[in-house]
Amino acid sequence: MMNRMKHAQEPISYGSEFRVSIYTELRENADGDQVMENLLQLRCHFTWGLLFEKNDIPDLEVRISEQVQFLDIKNSLGMHNLQAYVRHLKGEQEEALQSLKEAEALIEGEQLGKRSLVTWGNCAWVHYHRGSLAEAQIYLDKVENVCREFSSPFHYRMECAEIDCEEGWALLKCGGSNYMRAMACFAKALQVDPENPEYNAGYAVVAYRQDFDDNHVSLEPLRKAVRLNPEDPHLKVLLALKLQDLGEQDEAETHIEEALSSTSCQSYVFRYAAKYFRRKGDINEALHLLHRALQTSPSSGYLHYQKGLCYKQQMIQLKTSGNRQARRQENIQELAHQAICEFQETLNLRPTFEMAYVCMAEMQAEIGQYEEAEGNFQEALNLNNLVAHIEQDIHFRYGRFQQFHKKSEDKAITHYLKGLKLEEKSFAWRKLLTALEKVAERRVRQNVRLVESTSLLGLVFKLKGQEMKALLYYEKALRLSGEMNPAF
């Protein structure tokens, strides 16, 4: 069983060891406890409750180094700090210190003001964990001085938009389980400074990541962020993708062309532009961009995933083209295999990438490898910390696998129902509802398991909010059960 890693547990797990150390070295418990109390007041990575699995750490490290290397200038300080925290979690205290030194070097070169507090907070924690209470205290004092300078009502805690923003970026980097809190952080910062380019960029990116239902919450934030950050091609690509979702092809194309013509953040632009072109149907262009991006980021799980999606889409296009020639059949097999390889590589790099399991399973199903497909669907379903709409999508796609490949409608129905019980009204939830409705309607027409099928239709109407219709279907199902008084 995978253990979920959350920093709040760290002091407890290390407490006894460090107490012994403290006693040995300083022969005082009181100082250590007091330092811990102060550390907990700090706002930095150690106190932000970042949620991710131990399995996620290698991929997270890759993404941090990519961002430091390729996202020009943006948030290097934050990434060095996050890297320090990750190294600490891996038990690499000296390496953690090294990352913090690099962060401090950036501080010295610029007037970062309040943002320095995050680095100094992390320094205090790292020194504390390596037993250097004196060093920890030095950094605590630095923080306290800045807090006093800015008239903070707290000794070691600064309430300000800048640190809200830093927290937002850290949460955003650590995966889907953190997005909601990241959004709240950026929203809070925006209350202080509504036209701030960086806060708007952060808010827009999180909104985009969270945009999985009909509300399209990210469109206006992205427009605003692009307006305030006209030189940022990363934001332009995200806006283009959102416009593509909405069918605004021309405007989307404009933003893509502008983004590609920029020399900033090229690696990031390539990966998102590739997605754009794939969805546009221009898969060769997408693959070209992905190949270029992979040359500089060969360890990116995300890039391999996108490449897999390209092969998947090509395979599906071939399959639905209707041409039954043997050579095409070979091509289908070849493309499926290529897709599977890419998804496998994705999972090697990032074992908790749930949609990669699903996509790999779907490709295996297409070439008749049902056992392997089943195994991968089960892997996906058994992952911890699945976000609701993703879990819904997994149930939907596994349900379809059971319905159309395994010809097991009962299992399909089971999973459509499991997915629907996760009550978030997302795209996936609606697809589950439609799938359940279709299979139930057909079974009613074919007189298959009439009581169950009629009941399922009632449930569908209930979930659509049509309660009276739902009740009437339930009553019809009850009548069909043969257990009711005839006058019912």
Added chain:
Amino acid sequence: MEQVLSPSTMSEESRRNLIHDSLVELRCHFTWELVIKDNYMPDLEAKILETEFLDTNYNMGMHNLMAYVRHLKGEQEEALQSLKEAEALIEGEQLGKRSLVTWGNCAWVHYHRGSLAEAQIYLDKVENVCREFASPFRYRMECAEIDCEEGWALLKCGGSNCTRAMACFAKALQEEPENPEYNAGYAITAFRMDFSNEISLEPLRKAVRLNPEDPHLKVLLALKLQDLGKQDEAEKHIEEALPKIPSRNNIFGYVAKFYRRKGCVEEALEFLERALKTKPSSVYLHFQIGLCHKSRVFQIKEATNMHPKGKDRERADQSIRSAIYYFEKTLDLKPTYERAYIDLAEMYAESKQFEEAEEAFQKVLSMLSNLEVHMQQEIHFRYGKFQQFHMKSENIAITHYLKGLKIEVTSIFRDKLLKALQKLAERRMQQNVHVLESLSLLGFVYRLKGDTRKAMSCYEKALRLTEELNPEF
């Protein structure tokens, strides 16, 4: 061969047509579409005759209605006689617009008996009054007075006419909201239609305030207050009304009902026996006497913890026999009096004559489609109770509670049906009897009560019990 019409024949035919076109414009009983079923005609005639004793300001309306009824029976000369009596009242008072109803009816009757000249005379009278009041129509007067007359006529004919009666009085009240007569009509109609104890209390209060000398309204208000559990206030109105009731008035039937429901069966019987002396053929009075004896049966049972013995047993049995006698008598007088069948059946059930009880219930069930929906609900409820508690046949009881509930109008008996079905379902669930069906019935009850969440929950639980659903449902 072509038949050549004589000029006089053509003239006669076209004259009839012209007069008919005028007649349909009139506002009177012939144009009010009074719904009177054939088998109700004798009762209606008797009711109108009873009205002769009412202490009412105007008997004219009743004479007119009697004329119409006689016309329907084909008794044209008798119809004319009633209209003469109505006209006699007109001559004695300044009735203004109300005369138009009588004259309209006169025109129609003369038309039907072939006296076109006489019909035209009355049409001319109507036209003159319409012109006098600057009516925009030649023969039609839109005014509160005639709305009120129409309301009274509809109310007297009863049944499905009551809804329209209510609308007529309401329309008149829009013109004169404080008119005593319009308020009385509205209140009485509301009382008649108050199947859920919701609509008639305030209209009755207002009507009593505006007609302080009218004992009839006071008695109706008392009955409504009694329905609503306000016994003391009800008592006050009864005591005020009693000295004012003319000795030969049929309001005593209502007074008796009040005392019976209060539990004073002896007083009720006194009033009824006295009233019966003046109206020995009254269906209503016989029925009320039967109800008194029925009430006494239940009083005895309650006093003896549901198990009367010895003398109490004898008294109860005697009361049952008396009740049965009077209900049978009621049905002899009026075989379509559906309510009496139910009470008769319930008395047979009390004396354990279940076959006779079933027969009486079946008789009234066979009349169901002719009855008002509220009455249908009541019949299903009471038959359901009979099957549930006397025949120990819960399935039949459920069938009838469900049939009663399929009738969707709001009423006291709908509430009773819901409670009965809910109690039955809940008890069977506790006893683990027919749990699936009971859960479904409970869900049905919640649905009808408007609690869709609970209804949904019950239905889903029941469906899971079918064991035919996907386990994930």
